[in-house]
Amino acid sequence: MTSDAFNPQTAERAFENRLRPKRFEDFPGQDRIRENLRIYIEAAKRRGEPLDHILFSGPPGLGKTTLAGIVAAELGVESHTTSGPALERPADLAGLLTSLGEGHILFVDEVHRLSNVVEEYLYSAMEDWAIDIVMDSGLYAKSIHLTIPRFTLVGATTREGLLTAPFRARFGISERLDYYAPNELQTIIRRSAAILGVELADGGSLELARRSRGTPRIANRFLARARDVAEVKAAGVIDIDVAVETLRMLGVDENGLAEMDRRILHTLAQHDGGPVGLKTMAVTVGETEDTLENVHEPFLLREGYILKTPAGRKLAPLGWNAVQNGRAAGPGALC
Ligand SMILES: Nc1ncnc2c1ncn2[C@@H]1O[C@H](COP(=O)(O)OP(=O)(O)OP(=O)(O)O)[C@@H](O)[C@H]1O
Ligand SMILES: [Mg+2]
Known part of the structure; x- marks a missing residue:
């Protein structure tokens, strides 16, 4: 039970x-x-x-x-x-x-x-x-x-x-409701840290905030994991090193993109930047159309990584940059 x-x-x-x-x-x-x-x-x-x-x-x-x-x-x-x-x-x-x-x-x-x-x-x-x-x-x-x-x-x-x-x-x-700015997320993370009783340095809160996809729920989750890392690997304080290490462990890249974001960008790159229809995208990345459209894509659109056209999704210049930086980081960095 x-x-x-x-x-x-x-x-x-x-x-x-x-x-x-x-x-x-x-x-x-x-x-x-x-x-x-x-x-x-x-x-x-x-x-x-x-x-x-x-x-x-x-x-x-x-x-x-x-x-x-x-x-x-x-x-x-x-x-x-x-x-x-x-x-x-x-x-x-x-x-x-x-x-x-x-x-x-x-x-x-x-x-x-x-x-x-x-x-x-x-x-x-x-x-x-x-x-x-x-x-x-x-x-x-x-x-x-x-x-x-x-x-x-x-x-x-x-x-x-x-x-x-x-x-x-x-x-x-x-x-x-719209996505939050990093300074707003930093305030949210600081408040949460105070409730959880964990010590948080400015560098740590900013790094977590910056990479939280503009989303308080994600920011709070990152904080919870950073607290674990701080307790086990550092002296209990979430500083910038602990934040960076936590995000590396979670597979979150420098821009705050997670695994599924990178898969979407990578799929578009494989199709020469698109357009790629929603159905094809869903099958390729292994996610439902609904979740793709309502959970993953809004952030990528809002930040300018992808564009929506009547023919399907296309990779924007920022998206191409992210894919190329991922390749430069070595095999496995993208997908
Ligand atoms: N402006 C905010 N300040 C502080 N914490 C926030 C803020 N917005 C959301 N949160 C925190 O983020 C988490 C998720 O928020 P909430 O459950 O209200 O999201 P939601 O929009 O209802 O999401 P869903 O669509 O999944 O139901 C909660 O723990 C909440 O406390
Ligand atoms: Mg809700």
């Missing part, structure tokens, strides 16, 4: 929760979004009305779940968490909605994975604070009109494009 404590996923979640900021003041980065939310929350509080529905979108690990928690804490209301795939039937949704209190937050993670029928029920719940549930079927079918408390739906998605237009239009507030 595996105890929960030894389940890697549970341990990872516990680690993330420990480092998760609870209030805006502990949440560096995403300045525009944070300031917008502060104002919307303050205005809703003053009017004594529930906050408008919010949609958070963007690549994994940038803080969507964290912000949902912060919004509830700043409003001082209860938050109920569920996810798109967990709400299979309208009855699941009805049960949840009727258990909410006035002004509460309903956080729906992976909101793009709601079934069509559940999504349609949500429309009237979001707009009219009511749902009509059909009881029984056939000749004796009757519909019950249920009013529900005025709640705030907070949806999170890595795939905003999959939401239907009518659904998206029902979120009064829609914010797309």
Whole structure:
């Protein structure tokens, strides 16, 4: 029997929760979004009305779940968490909605994975604070009109494009999270190090921050591994040498590119810089199309390593440089 404590996923979640900021003041980065939310929350509080529905979108690990928690804490209301795939039937949704209190937050993670029928029920719940549930079927079918408390739906998605237009239009507030700058990640890493009780030199925090793919989740993971290296190989302090050694062990290169990034760039180089279609890329690098498009590519596009054209992905000059530097570093450095 595996105890929960030894389940890697549970341990990872516990680690993330420990480092998760609870209030805006502990949440560096995403300045525009944070300031917008502060104002919307303050205005809703003053009017004594529930906050408008919010949609958070963007690549994994940038803080969507964290912000949902912060919004509830700043409003001082209860938050109920569920996810798109967990709400299979309208009855699941009805049960949840009727258990909410006035002004509460309903956080729906992976909101793009709601079934069509559940999504349609949500429309009237979001707009009219009511749902009509059909009881029984056939000749004796009757519909019950249920009013529900005025709640705030907070949806999170890595795939905003999959939401239907009518659904998206029902979120009064829609914010797309972007990758973080190295100095913001450095602040995040310093805070995490303080929580974990590990000593961190400036050179160490900057090196980890610089190579974290603009992503707090990755920065925190690097920190956890650097702590191990510091404890075993150094005097417990994460300095630049410990950071560099940790990143070498993790297969992260000078630019913060990981194994899968290098495979993608290498595949494009093998095709003379492309264009290469998504299907071909997925088969060649051994990853699903979905993960490629929503987890790996956004960073490479944003940093200018690759370009997206109607015919497929192409290698940009920065991408060619990375491939060539990888070759110069010797066999095995690229893939
Ligand atoms: N601005 C931030 N400041 C400090 N820590 C952050 C920040 N953003 C994210 N984190 C940390 O990064 C980790 C991942 O964040 P979170 O779970 O909110 O990401 P997400 O966008 O919901 O990802 P996913 O799409 O995978 O659900 C958490 O441990 C969180 O505490
Ligand atoms: Mg999340």
